[in-house]
Amino acid sequence: MDHQRQGAYLRAMGIVPWRLASSPAQTSPTDHDKLAAAAGPVNDPVDVSGVSPDIPEPASLQQAPANDVAGMDWHALDQTVAGCTRCALSQGRTQTVFGVGDRQARLMVIGEAPGAEEDRRGEPFVGRAGGLLDNMLLAMGQPRGQVFIANIVKCRPPGNRDPVGEEAAACAPYLNRQIELVAPEVILAVGRIAAQRLLETDEAVGRLRGRMHELSLPGGERRVPLVVTYHPAYLLRTPEHKARAWEDLKLAMSVLGGAV
Numbered sequence: 001m002d003h004q005r006q007g008a009y010l011r012a013m014g015i016v017p018w019r020l021a022s023s024p025a026q027t028s029p030t031d032h033d034k035l036a037a038a039a040g041p042v043n044d045p046v047d048v049s050g051v052s053p054d055i056p057e058p059a060s061l062q063q064a065p066a067n068d069v070a071g072m073d074w075h076a077l078d079q080t081v082a083g084c085t086r087c088a089l090s091q092g093r094t095q096t097v098f099g100v101g102d103r104q105a106r107l108m109v110i111g112e113a114p115g116a117e118e119d120r121r122g123e124p125f126v127g128r129a130g131g132l133l134d135n136m137l138l139a140m141g142q143p144r145g146q147v148f149i150a151n152i153v154k155c156r157p158p159g160n161r162d163p164v165g166e167e168a169a170a171c172a173p174y175l176n177r178q179i180e181l182v183a184p185e186v187i188l189a190v191g192r193i194a195a196q197r198l199l200e201t202d203e204a205v206g207r208l209r210g211r212m213h214e215l216s217l218p219g220g221e222r223r224v225p226l227v228v229t230y231h232p233a234y235l236l237r238t239p240e241h242k243a244r245a246w247e248d249l250k251l252a253m254s255v256l257g258g259a260v
């Protein structure tokens with residue numbers, strides 16, 4: 001992506017870049033400082049230049065209680081999710097929100113749960129937060145249609161509350177299978193719930209972001225690099241953290257080999 005277009009998408013995110021570095025490895029503290037300054041005061045910036053291959057021990061996804069899901073193709077998985085009553089969230093949904101995008105995407109975005117608008121439309125990340133996510137993806141050179149986007153749970157929790165552990169566990173086999181089928185090169189976990197469920201931790205997003213994690217799929221045969229960042233809904237409320245989010249996106253882009 002040329003820097004002019006990327007700059008336009010960054011401005012749409014609310015970040016005004018003064019000058020974009022040519023690659024993650026060449027991102028200098030000066031560039032970072034300019035981005036950070038443009039987006040407002042940011043404490044404790046994370047330098048992602050020269051991302052280290054020093055990746056910690058992988059987290060493992062919750063083990064699938066339903067072995068029948070493993071091995072399903074996309075059609076069977078889609079049909080199974082559409083009729084699922086495995087947890088109580090099925091009772092309040094308008095429809096399941098399976099996930100959208102390129103089923104052979106290099107980048108997979110995982111959020112927490114459908115909200116009211118997603119429940120109505122059957123698509124994840126719509127509305128204002130979805131618009132910001134789209135701009136974040138465009139700034140990465142990854143248009144929404146080229147990314148696969150899914151959630152930890154496929155049904156809307158009542159009142160937009162966080163999904164509880166039992167609900168996430170019940171839905172985990174579907175997400176596990178989606179990750180296996182997409183086989184992304186990198187996963188972007190957006191928001192606290194997605195990060196904590198995928199990495200099986202209760203650490204805050206602020207401590208999980210800014211570094212590379214690794215996700216081990218059930219069976220342990222495949223490991224996927226994973227980057228944590230803030231949920232776009234949070235960034236709409238806390239725009240001063242957009243510069244940090246951009247650092248996270250650059251970290252994910254470094255896996256894809258994209259120019260920044």
Ligand code: SF4
Nearest residue numbers: 084087090155170171
């Ligand atoms: S949230 Fe997942 S496990 Fe629960 S009913 Fe919906 S599809 Fe099934």
